[in-house]
Amino acid sequence: MDVHYIVDHGKSARSLRRDGVQRALALLASGEYFGGVRTLVIAKLDRLSRSVVDFGNILRTATRQGWSLIALDLGIDMTTATRQLVAGILMQVAEWEAKIIGEGTKAALAVVKRERGIVPGPVSAVPAEVADQIAAMRAKGLTLQSIADDLNSAGIAPPKGGRWYPTSVRRAA
Structure with missing residues (x-):
C-alpha cells in the first residue's frame, strides 16, 4: 500500500486552491x-x-469516487451520514471562526491606517485638476455651496454626472 504525506503549511484553509490539497x-x-x-x-x-461549501463538495466527491475522509483531531471517519453531520457542524464553526478572525484583522488594519492618517474608503473618482481647483477655492474661504455653484456654472460635471452639491464638493476635496 502506498502512503503519501502531503504537507500544506502556510496557506489559508479558506480556499481549496492550495497545491497540497x-x-x-x-x-x-x-x-x-x-x-x-x-x-x-x-x-x-x-x-x-x-x-462549508468546499467541505460539502469534498464529501460529495469522496462518496462519488469511493474514498473516505478521516479527521484525526476529531477522531471522525466520515463514512456515515451521522459522522458527516457532526463534521459539517464543526465545519460551520470553523467557517464562522475564519470570518471572525477576518473581521478582527480588518478592524485592526483600519485602526492602523487611521493612526497613519490614511482615510479609509474608496479612491476619489474626481480628476486631480478638479480636486486641486476645489482645494484652492476652499483655501480662499469659499463656502461649499458657492464652490458647487461655481463648478456647475463652469460646466464641470461631478464624477457620477448631474450637478455639484455641497456634500459632493466636501467628498471631492
Whole structure:
C-alpha cells in the first residue's frame, strides 16, 4: 500500500486552491497510487477547509469516487451520514471562526491606517485638476455651496454626472 504525506503549511484553509490539497484530491481521483485503500487522512478538519461549501463538495466527491475522509483531531471517519453531520457542524464553526478572525484583522488594519492618517474608503473618482481647483477655492474661504455653484456654472460635471452639491464638493476635496 502506498502512503503519501502531503504537507500544506502556510496557506489559508479558506480556499481549496492550495497545491497540497489539489495534489491529494488528484491522487484520490486517479486511484492508481493506492493499493485498494483510498483514504484522505487529515490532521485537523479546519486545516482541510474553512468553507462549508468546499467541505460539502469534498464529501460529495469522496462518496462519488469511493474514498473516505478521516479527521484525526476529531477522531471522525466520515463514512456515515451521522459522522458527516457532526463534521459539517464543526465545519460551520470553523467557517464562522475564519470570518471572525477576518473581521478582527480588518478592524485592526483600519485602526492602523487611521493612526497613519490614511482615510479609509474608496479612491476619489474626481480628476486631480478638479480636486486641486476645489482645494484652492476652499483655501480662499469659499463656502461649499458657492464652490458647487461655481463648478456647475463652469460646466464641470461631478464624477457620477448631474450637478455639484455641497456634500459632493466636501467628498471631492
